[in-house]
Amino acid sequence: MKRILLLLILIATVSCIQAQKADTAVKPKPIAPFRIxxxxxxxxxPANLKKEKPVVIIYFSPDCSHCQRMMYELKPKLNQLKNIQIVMITWSKDYDIRGIREFRRDYDLKKYVNFTLGTEGYTMLVQKYYEVKTTPYIAMYNSAHKWVKAFDKVPKTEDVLASAKALK
Structure with a gap:
């Protein structure tokens, strides 16, 4: 009898854990109504985005070591993303753009016209919209601007590139 009770408790615990994991899964969302x-x-x-071109939203922080490492690893492969609109969004007090200017300079993003870097100020609208817990957060949209995939944790460079190639 004790074994059956223990087995039922174990099954109930595993079921609860699985339900919690399902609740925290990334849910498809339209492109955030940002203003940066x-x-x-x-x-x-979003009105400035080109129609019929895939979009990748990256919520980042210029001083985030994970974000810097991601860009360092992506930099030699950025030409593979040239047909995708990439919008990198961060937050800053009083819309201070010094950090994003330095980030743009450090990774030589000025020569990539498909990259837009900006700050949402202290509104945190995008951060709340996507429920960002860690940076970088990446949301990918196809050419119809429909949600395809999101990375809510630091992704591997190969995974980002493979997912980006699949956007159409």
Missing amino acids: LTSDSTWFT
Whole structure:
């Protein structure tokens, strides 16, 4: 009898853990209704995105070591992403763009016209919208701007590139 009771408790525990994992899974969402101040001191919103081109939203922090490592590993392969609109969004006090300017300079992103870097200021709208817990957070959308995939933890470079290639 004790063994049966122990088995039932174990099954109930595993079921609860699985249910919690399902609840925290990344859920498909439309592109966030962002408004960012770019490194060029202009405003950028989803209305500025080109129609019929895939979009990758990367929520990052310029001083995040994971974000820096991701960009360091991606940098030699950025030409593989040239047909994808990449919007890198961070937060900053009073829309301070110095950090994103330095990040853009450090990774030579100015020569990639498909990259847009900006800050949402202190609104945290995008961070809340995607429920970002760690950076970098990556949301991928196809050419119809429909959600395809998200990475809510630091992804491997190969996984990002493979997923990006699949966007159409």
